[in-house]
Amino acid sequence: xxxxxxxxxxxxxxxxxxxxxxxxxxxxxxxxxTVQPGEIYGLLGSNGAGKTxxxxxIVGLVRPDAGEVRVFGRDALRDTLGVKxxxxxxxxxxxxxxxxxxxxxxEFVASVRKMDSxxxxxxxxxxxEAFRLGAELEEPIATLSNGTRQKVLIIAALLHAPPLLILxxxxxxxxxxxxxxMKDVLLRYVAGGTHGVLFSTHTMEVAEQLCQRVGxxxxxxxxxxxxxxxxRGRVAAGDASLEEIxxxxxxxxxxxxxxxxxxxxxxx
Amino acid sequence: MSWREAFRVSSVGFSELCFQAVYAFRxxxxxxxxxxxxxxxxxxxxxxxSKAVIAAVLGLLAFGAAALIHQKSLNPEVLSSIPxxxxxxxxxxxxxxxxxxxxxxxxxxxxxxLISSGVLPVLEPLPIDSRTLRRVAVILYLxxxxxxxxxxxxxTPFAVALAMGPLAGLATIPGVLVVILYALALSLLTGxxxxxxxxxxxxxxxRAIVRWAYLVLWLVPAFAMFAxxxxxxxxxxxxxxxxTQGPSLASGLLVAAFPFSLASLPVIVSAGAGSTAxxxxxxxxxxxxxxxxxxxxxxWAGIWLSRSVRSLLFVPAQRTAALAPGTxxxxxxxxxxxxxxxxxxxxxxxPGYAFxxxxxxxxAAALGLLTYASPSQGPVVTSLxxxxxxxxxxxxxFFGPAFFAIEVLAYSYGRSLPLSNRSVILGKVALITLxxxxxxxxxxxxxxxxxxxxxxxGAFVLAELPAxxxxxxxxxxxxxxxxxxxxxxxxxxxxxxxxxxxxxxxxLLLAGLPPLLFDLVLPSGLMLAVGVMAAVAALELALTxxxxxGRGAS
Numbered sequence: 087x088x089x090x091x092x093x094x095x096x097x098x099x100x101x102x103x104x105x106x107x108x109x110x111x112x113x114x115x116x117x118x119x120t121v122q123p124g125e126i127y128g129l130l131g132s133n134g135a136g137k138t139x140x141x142x143x144i145v146g147l148v149r150p151d152a153g154e155v156r157v158f159g160r161d162a163l164r165d166t167l168g169v170k171x172x173x174x175x176x177x178x179x180x181x182x183x184x185x186x187x188x189x190x191x192x193e194f195v196a197s198v199r200k201m202d203s204x205x206x207x208x209x210x211x212x213x214x215e216a217f218r219l220g221a222e223l224e225e226p227i228a229t230l231s232n233g234t235r236q237k238v239l240i241i242a243a244l245l246h247a248p249p250l251l252i253l254x255x256x257x258x259x260x261x262x263x264x265x266x267x268m269k270d271v272l273l274r275y276v277a278g279g280t281h282g283v284l285f286s287t288h289t290m291e292v293a294e295q296l297c298q299r300v301g302x303x304x305x306x307x308x309x310x311x312x313x314x315x316x317x318r319g320r321v322a323a324g325d326a327s328l329e330e331i332x333x334x335x336x337x338x339x340x341x342x343x344x345x346x347x348x349x350x351x352x353x354x
Numbered sequence: 355m356s357w358r359e360a361f362r363v364s365s366v367g368f369s370e371l372c373f374q375a376v377y378a379f380r381x382x383x384x385x386x387x388x389x390x391x392x393x394x395x396x397x398x399x400x401x402x403x404s405k406a407v408i409a410a411v412l413g414l415l416a417f418g419a420a421a422l423i424h425q426k427s428l429n430p431e432v433l434s435s436i437p438x439x440x441x442x443x444x445x446x447x448x449x450x451x452x453x454x455x456x457x458x459x460x461x462x463x464x465x466x467x468l469i470s471s472g473v474l475p476v477l478e479p480l481p482i483d484s485r486t487l488r489r490v491a492v493i494l495y496l497x498x499x500x501x502x503x504x505x506x507x508x509x510t511p512f513a514v515a516l517a518m519g520p521l522a523g524l525a526t527i528p529g530v531l532v533v534i535l536y537a538l539a540l541s542l543l544t545g546x547x548x549x550x551x552x553x554x555x556x557x558x559x560x561r562a563i564v565r566w567a568y569l570v571l572w573l574v575p576a577f578a579m580f581a582x583x584x585x586x587x588x589x590x591x592x593x594x595x596x597x598t599q600g601p602s603l604a605s606g607l608l609v610a611a612f613p614f615s616l617a618s619l620p621v622i623v624s625a626g627a628g629s630t631a632x633x634x635x636x637x638x639x640x641x642x643x644x645x646x647x648x649x650x651x652x653x654w655a656g657i658w659l660s661r662s663v664r665s666l667l668f669v670p671a672q673r674t675a676a677l678a679p680g681t682x683x684x685x686x687x688x689x690x691x692x693x694x695x696x697x698x699x700x701x702x703x704x705p706g707y708a709f710x711x712x713x714x715x716x717x718a719a720a721l722g723l724l725t726y727a728s729p730s731q732g733p734v735v736t737s738l739x740x741x742x743x744x745x746x747x748x749x750x751x752f753f754g755p756a757f758f759a760i761e762v763l764a765y766s767y768g769r770s771l772p773l774s775n776r777s778v779i780l781g782k783v784a785l786i787t788l789x790x791x792x793x794x795x796x797x798x799x800x801x802x803x804x805x806x807x808x809x810x811x812g813a814f815v816l817a818e819l820p821a822x823x824x825x826x827x828x829x830x831x832x833x834x835x836x837x838x839x840x841x842x843x844x845x846x847x848x849x850x851x852x853x854x855x856x857x858x859x860x861x862l863l864l865a866g867l868p869p870l871l872f873d874l875v876l877p878s879g880l881m882l883a884v885g886v887m888a889a890v891a892a893l894e895l896a897l898t899x900x901x902x903x904g905r906g907a908s
Contacts, residue, residue, distance in 0.1 A: 197692030
């Protein structure tokens with residue numbers, strides 16, 4: 087990895103009292119968390135829990151109503167370009183330049199990220215090979231499948247080897263082979279002990295396999311945070327799966343049972 | 355399911371089509387604030403307004419042609435050289451040609467929207483039988499053209515009936531029907547070509563040339579009116595020559611040509627075959643055979659349309675050639691150049707943006723040709739050419755702000771990149787400058803071919819250049835300031851075009867002031883006029899750079 091994390095703080099990401107509102111509706115409420123060097127942090131939550139709003143505030147797409155976002159010590163609200171240069175971002179929905187081909191899109195991203203042609207080409211080729219992208223690199227993005235678009239977004243996020251990766255549901259639409267590659271890439275990514283990954287998902291198995299720590303977000307509030315062992319201790323269930331922990335912390339366990347019961351038999 | 359049910363289903367699809375056409379939400383555009391119900395009603399209203407404008411133009415053309423036929427005495431020069439019947443046929447030929455051009459132009463613009471809206475693919479998985487889906491597709495396609503096509507169908511016979519009598523009006527109907535069916539079929543054909551070869555075109559230099567060539571072709575119908583007005587005197591002169599020569603192969607071909615044969619039917623019905631017999635002794639036979647052939651072709655086009663529309667509404671299956679990725683390279687460059695290259699690439703697959711780039715350039719080419727072909731003497735041609743350069747500058751700066759709308763296409767993702775406003779502004783200013791330089795260069799080339807005065811023209815083009823750059827800086831600076839304040843992509847071409855037009859006003863003033871001063875000072879000497887122009891333009895540039903890059907802008 088070529089980019090050296092700058093500044094006095096080696097902490098890849100720290101959020102302090104982050105709040106985001108859409109009109110009067112609070113999406114994230116006073117959220118504080120850190121992503122440590124060498125860590126994959128999983129942000130878990132149901133649909134509408136505030137995961138994407140948190141991520142959008144970090145990458146500068148939404149202006150927080152309160153709180154602080156720091157990336158390697160840099161204030162994301164003041165030094166926006168500096169922070170964006172340190173981050174690789176995979177959005178939840180692939181709203182891209184539909185009229186460009188992936189190669190043209192990656193050329194644009196690499197140029198904006200001030201990469202040299204040789205490095206950009208080498209990395210693009212190795213990731214494209216890993217994800218088995220061939221002729222698709224020259225097809226307009228509008229004609230590509232969701233999975234291929236997701237691969238393009240992942241390559242764009244990894245291309246400049248950023249010290250912090252912000253991934254919003256990155257495994258959506260990927261085939262099993264690509265999911266496996268992505269998981270291995272992420273594990274290798276943080277192995278050096280300097281880089282960090284914030285990973286949002288609502289797939290508990292993935293979080294269980296990948297993340298050193300998870301934060302459980304519910305209606306914009308962080309209900310619990312820590313390693314799997316620590317969270318098991320918190321809900322007083324020694325062998326609980328992450329799914330069970332999640333349902334207990336978000337107080338949804340009884341609600342799930344009631345919802346399933348109310349559905350009755352599928353054939354009825 | 356019945357046609358009635360198909361119409362009901364298509365109404366839902368058409369609402370979605372209007373919404374996508376106006377807000378392009380599926381392409382990643384940002385919706386303006388407001389309740390979705392209001393937005394839907396607004397989008398329907400805007401689509402109706404757009405159709406009404408096109409229909410009004412078509413109606414005006416019909417009644418304009420009828421007035422031209424009715425007021426024959428206003429054209430004594432033309433009528434002295436060609437018979438009245440031939441004149442009437444020629445006018446109606448022009449009318450039908452313009453109708454085809456304008457309907458086709460409408461289709462070329464709206465068919466890609468129909469495809470990209472994804473209306474029919476949404477309906478496919480529902481339990482609706484194949485025949486109904488085909489009917490829904492046909493109805494959706496026809497509704498794109500309903501008001502304009504109905505105007506042609508009703509206004510043309512009515513206007514001709516007023517000018518030449520009711521029988522002549524009725525005799526116009528076959529020609530009008532053929533025109534509508536041809537325009538619809540051409541729209542479908544070009545829509546398919548657009549889908550496969552333009553929007554779906556792979557990268558690469560050769561393919562980019564094909565894309566830009568198509569996009570030039572795409573603009574040609576828009577120039578039909580201009581070309582018709584320009585070419586009308588030449589057409590009448592050619593007709594007069596043919597009429598003087600008597601029957602010949604060329605005049606026979608003209609009688610059989612589309613749409614002359616169909617346009618002659620009302621004339622023959624009202625005045626007899628003798629009115630155009632001067633062109634061919636067997637005019638009845640030639641006209642009947644040609645008209646029947648065109649009607650048969652139109653009937654076939656109608657059947658083909660009804661069978662093919664449904665397949666058009668699907669994006670073609672992805673080709674999966676297993677090529678090694680190692681053959682592709684990324685060539686990086688500065689951020690501003692990357693923005694310029696990206697905009698050109700997007701425009702090469704998006705007619706709406708290509709239109710903005712090509713219009714000033716094609717306009718400059720047309721004006722350059724006119725200047726070159728003008729029979730006037732030196733000073734007049736010089737002022738024509740300099741006026742044309744000014745027009746190129748004004749058009750480039752008027753359409754320039756719309757390029758900001760490209761940033762809306764992937765607004766969320768684009769803002770996550772470390773791309774400064776300064777780079778975006780520089781990229782857009784480079785594009786506007788490029789449009790001016792290419793347009794002015796074309797005029798310069800044509801003019802120098804006729805009058806070799808490189809200093810006068812070269813100095814004028816160069817002196818105006820800083821004013822164009824200044825106008826672009828001012829317009830984009832104002833746009834970015836407003837975008838920053840309002841926190842959203844305000845220049846969506848569909849929902850916020852008014853703002854782009856508004857910021858163009860000070861830009862037009864900046865671009866227009868130096869040429870105005872040139873004209874005022876010219877009587878005192880050419881050198882002084884160019885000097886004043888250059889000084890003012892440079893001053894404008896110096897004053898506007900802070901607007902673009904100063905506090906609050908970038």
